[in-house]
Amino acid sequence: MTEPERLRADAVRNRAAILRATEELLAHHHPQQISMEQVAAAAGVGKGTVFHRFGSRHGLMRALMQERAQDLQTAITGGPPPLGEGAPPRARLLAFLGAMVELVARNKGLLAALGPAPVATAPEQEPREEHPVYRAWHGHLSRLIHQQRPDLDDDMLAHVLLATVHSEPILNALEHGAADRLERTLRDLVSGLMPEG
Template sequence: MSEPLRADAARNRAAILRATEELLTSSHPRQISMEQVAAAANVGKGTVFHRFGSRDGLLHELMRERARDLEIAITTGPPPLGEGAPPRARLLAFLTAVVEVVARNKGLLAALGTGAPGAGAPKQEPREEHPVYRSWHGHISRLVHERRPDLDADMLAHVFLATVHSEPILNALERGDGDRLDRTLRDLVTGLMPE
């Protein structure tokens, strides 16, 4: 377990991640430099490199941070994402939340999913070995199994998650089709888990 950051280090980290998010609203991740991030966060370039190692390291941490927010919602948040709702309702809410995260971060996901990692970036690993993927997969599997133990919950979880990582889906999200993807996933879930 890592030690908590000093107050100034925590403020700098938050400012850097906020600045990166702001820059991502108008630029593709590969167009953003560490110098731009440092200037937008009002910190030295060395601080950005020290904290994140490289642009790829920064982008990975930003994606982890966004995924962590969803993890908190499903473990300690209110229903339907959190405990207390039936499995079908929780799965529907979770898939909607995943579509929102992916739709907001499609450029970031595309940048993280392609090309060789730069110096200092985390080593590319098979998607199914990534902690976020494993967490999301486990959550979907449990919900499917609770409601429909007769189905292959493990494979269904992979199928649901594969949809939000495929190139045609990312292209559709780029065109603003997040609601369409959400409706389609809802149709699949309600077909598999009728009330």
């Protein structure tokens, strides 16, 4: 292995170790209680490496959330049905909403570090709807809605569905274990608009 290849491999390994260490710390501590020094120690790297890779604690939390969101995107584009191709649009839509609620509910501590929106950026950066994760999720929902009900305003309905996980009252409810209630409510909403059969 050449020196540049070894350095790239080290960088990939360090990034994975830092994100894994952050996940483990978030399982036991509120994000505000986690310092970059703790992350570095848990990952077995220098503090400078963490700052170099992610810039700040917010940058680290944002990268971790994006990686988790990317796992869902991979399931949509290449995974088995119903999340992936091969299922009817309604089934895929319901599967996506369930996976989205699970992702948000599982990462409440991480979301607290990022503010009220799971795919938001810092205020000085682009609006939420311009964020790549939001755009991907919105596009996916819009396409599925259009395939099932071309008479509906798929663009606006996709925004409405995504807004549920950007709502402070709903995030507060998720903090108190309401993930099943939220998923049931979204299923009821979609089922009313898109009856089976």
